[in-house]
Amino acid sequence: MNRIKIGVSGSDERFYELGYKSTVEMPTYIKGLDLDCFEYSFGKGVRLSYDTRKSIKEAFEKENIEISVHAPYFINFANPDNEKIENTNRYLMDSVIAAKDLGASRVVFHPGSFLKSDAETAFNLTYQNLSKFVELYGDYLIENDIYICPETMGKSSQVGTVEEVAKFSTLHRNILPCIDFGHINARFQGYIKSEIEYQQIVDTLSNYLDDFKVKNMHVHFSKIEYGAKGEIRHLTFSDNVFGPDFEPFAKVIVDNSLTPYIVSESAGTQGQDAVVMKKVYTEYYNK
Ligand SMILES: [Zn+2]
Numbered sequence: 001m002n003r004i005k006i007g008v009s010g011s012d013e014r015f016y017e018l019g020y021k022s023t024v025e026m027p028t029y030i031k032g033l034d035l036d037c038f039e040y041s042f043g044k045g046v047r048l049s050y051d052t053r054k055s056i057k058e059a060f061e062k063e064n065i066e067i068s069v070h071a072p073y074f075i076n077f078a079n080p081d082n083e084k085i086e087n088t089n090r091y092l093m094d095s096v097i098a099a100k101d102l103g104a105s106r107v108v109f110h111p112g113s114f115l116k117s118d119a120e121t122a123f124n125l126t127y128q129n130l131s132k133f134v135e136l137y138g139d140y141l142i143e144n145d146i147y148i149c150p151e152t153m154g155k156s157s158q159v160g161t162v163e164e165v166a167k168f169s170t171l172h173r174n175i176l177p178c179i180d181f182g183h184i185n186a187r188f189q190g191y192i193k194s195e196i197e198y199q200q201i202v203d204t205l206s207n208y209l210d211d212f213k214v215k216n217m218h219v220h221f222s223k224i225e226y227g228a229k230g231e232i233r234h235l236t237f238s239d240n241v242f243g244p245d246f247e248p249f250a251k252v253i254v255d256n257s258l259t260p261y262i263v264s265e266s267a268g269t270q271g272q273d274a275v276v277m278k279k280v281y282t283e284y285y286n287k
Contacts, residue, residue: 005066007036008038027063042095046095078122078126100146141172156230182221186232198249222264247280253284
């Protein structure tokens with residue numbers, strides 16, 4: 001049966017402590033931790049030569065470790081300026097092409113920020129601009145088997161509640177939701193307390209999306225410090241103030257037969273926290 005995948009985002013502290021230096025060594029590190037996947041961040045821009053992409057792809061295929069991509073942080077589908085939207089389209093397509101070269105099938109992106117608009121205007125702009133994006137490039141996504149994944153965001157000035165991300169994911173066959181539980185928890189001041197809230201999030205997705213999209217959602221998981229406006233900074237699993245806790249989510253994954261792709265975004269301890277998630281999940285799975 002289809003099992004979930006758990007892995008890390010970016011190079012963590014342990015990766016360097018073990019003497020590793022470059023991304024072509026990442027699949028060996030991931031495999032050594034008995035994990036399944038890695039997310040490559042193009043947060044500051046898509047800059048990677050074709051030859052490097054090719055060697056990374058080969059290294060991951062050799063170890064049978066999956067790779068996903070995070071698109072640049074400056075993507076903003078909520079920008080009212082059409083010229084800026086052309087840039088946003090290009091940043092996302094550059095990421096999609098990079099994903100194809102790397103052998104990745106998922107591209108995560110931040111939908112947008114409000115700028116001077118209110119939440120409703122920003123959502124509507126994002127929705128319209130993203131539908132135009134898939135009108136232009138949807139066939140390319142299908143042909144290359146690549147999913148773009150709008151992410152739930154941690155600050156009250158950003159587009160990306162669970163419901164908004166679910167609505168974006170209805171726009172095209174190749175859009176999957178990226179649920180960042182740390183962001184949801186931070187944005188709504190510690191909303192996630194138990195499996196009840198995790199189940200509510202899954203149910204919200206199910207209200208809009210078919211089984212395939214809900215089961216195969218992309219997940220970012222980390223504990224995150226928050227204030228009045230939401231997210232402040234990513235923490236590690238040693239935090240016991242802000243949360244959210246992974247354990248109740250593991251139960252919801254098993255109860256709903258979900259098969260998500262979970263990426264740890266802990267601050268510096270991605271590998272070891274991903275190992276904890278895999279252990280907790282496996283325990284519930286085998287119960
Ligand atoms: Zn993100």
